[in-house]
Amino acid sequence: MNNLGYACINHGLSSLPKSKRVTTNRSMIKRTFAEKGTPYVSELVLQNVKDLYKILNWNESHNIKFFRISSDLFPWASEYQLEDLPNFKDIVYWLQKSGDYTKTHSHRLTFHPGPYNKLCSSDPRIINNTVKDLNYHAQVFDIMGLSSTPYNKINIHVGATYGDKPSTAQSFCRNFKQLSTSCKTRLTVENDDKASMWSTRELYSSIYDQIGIPIVFDYHHHQFCTGGLSVEEALSLALSTWGDTRPVTHYSQSRSEEYKDPRIKPQAHSDSYWSTPNTYGMTFDIMLECKHKELGLQKMRQLMKEIK
DNA sequence: AAGTGTCAAGCATTA
DNA sequence: TAATGCTTGACACTT
Numbered sequence: 001m002n003n004l005g006y007a008c009i010n011h012g013l014s015s016l017p018k019s020k021r022v023t024t025n026r027s028m029i030k031r032t033f034a035e036k037g038t039p040y041v042s043e044l045v046l047q048n049v050k051d052l053y054k055i056l057n058w059n060e061s062h063n064i065k066f067f068r069i070s071s072d073l074f075p076w077a078s079e080y081q082l083e084d085l086p087n088f089k090d091i092v093y094w095l096q097k098s099g100d101y102t103k104t105h106s107h108r109l110t111f112h113p114g115p116y117n118k119l120c121s122s123d124p125r126i127i128n129n130t131v132k133d134l135n136y137h138a139q140v141f142d143i144m145g146l147s148s149t150p151y152n153k154i155n156i157h158v159g160a161t162y163g164d165k166p167s168t169a170q171s172f173c174r175n176f177k178q179l180s181t182s183c184k185t186r187l188t189v190e191n192d193d194k195a196s197m198w199s200t201r202e203l204y205s206s207i208y209d210q211i212g213i214p215i216v217f218d219y220h221h222h223q224f225c226t227g228g229l230s231v232e233e234a235l236s237l238a239l240s241t242w243g244d245t246r247p248v249t250h251y252s253q254s255r256s257e258e259y260k261d262p263r264i265k266p267q268a269h270s271d272s273y274w275s276t277p278n279t280y281g282m283t284f285d286i287m288l289e290c291k292h293k294e295l296g297l298q299k300m301r302q303l304m305k306e307i308k
Numbered sequence: 309a310a311g312t313g314t315c316a317a318g319c320a321t322t323a
Numbered sequence: 324t325a326a327t328g329c330t331t332g333a334c335a336c337t338t
Binding site: 007008009023025026027028029031032068070071072111112113114115116155156157159190193250265267268289 | 327328329330331332333334335
Binding site: 018029030031033076078079114115117118121123126129130133160162194197 | 309314315316317318319320321
């Protein structure tokens with residue numbers, strides 16, 4: 001049984017009329033942050049965490065037990081301490097309520113912080129921001145009372161090579177040590193979608209072998225950066241890095257194929273699905289990264305049923 | 309309410 | 324040199 005999940009946005013709930021809209025993605029531009037500061041952040045965060053609880057309830061009632069939380073939950077999180085938000089107590093209340101709900105109903109929650117997180121950089125300012133941002137994600141899971149393991153993964157890409165993969169990997173592994181313990185124990189790395197970047201095989205030998213963090217295998221990315229491995233080989237290799245924790249993979253399909261439009265980059269994610277990932281009989285959770293979110297998940301369930 | 313232009317961060321790639 | 328895309332469209336202003 002491979003559990004299916006979706007990422008960050010519930011399409012149906014977020015397109016309700018404004019008064020009923022449910023979203024965890026309330027944010028603001030830089031100017032507004034400068035003008036209104038953390039009190040306004042705090043208001044938005046409170047609404048976001050309340051809506052997170054609603055989404056988890058929606059998921060449960062639709063038998064979806066795997067969900068990626070948006071990093072937008074706390075806008076500008078690297079610019080303040082969570083404890084300094086005026087509504088922090090109420091925010092904690094709703095996060096704990098969501099965490100309790102998650103555990104009671106055996107859901108799995110994960111994060112996927114943005115591409116601006118460059119743990120492999122050698123610029124101290126970039127490292128500083130990256131460490132703050134990654135630690136914030138771990139702190140949220142801590143508040144929710146979720147496991148300090150990759151079961152609640154915080155997944156990132158290595159994200160650069162600087163024209164020198166060995167030294168870039170070294171920087172990544174060195175800077176990893178600066179993260180909080182609760183972040184280090186949850187961190188995972190994902191294979192890239194460009195030939196020049198990091199394949200599953202390279203992540204294994206350059207990152208996993210050094211610091212032992214699990215590899216998230218992305219089916220879609222793999223075809224653009226195989227590292228010389230077949231899907232089955234790369235998948236097996238990635239799964240072997242998860243120890244006792246049930247692994248996660250990512251699955252999406254090509255938008256250019258979906259719309260039969262060669263002008264669209266083949267890497268772009270599709271709206272929905274028309275075929276299923278080959279699991280080779282192995283068991284792991286699958287994060288679906290299509291644009292139509294929970295609708296795509298329901299489509300995928302149909303497709304998987306038809307196969308059996 | 310609906311439409312439009314703009315929007316933090318880092319990097320590699322394309323135009 | 325500038326625009327694009329990435330884990331995810333949303334904000335802010337005008338009409």
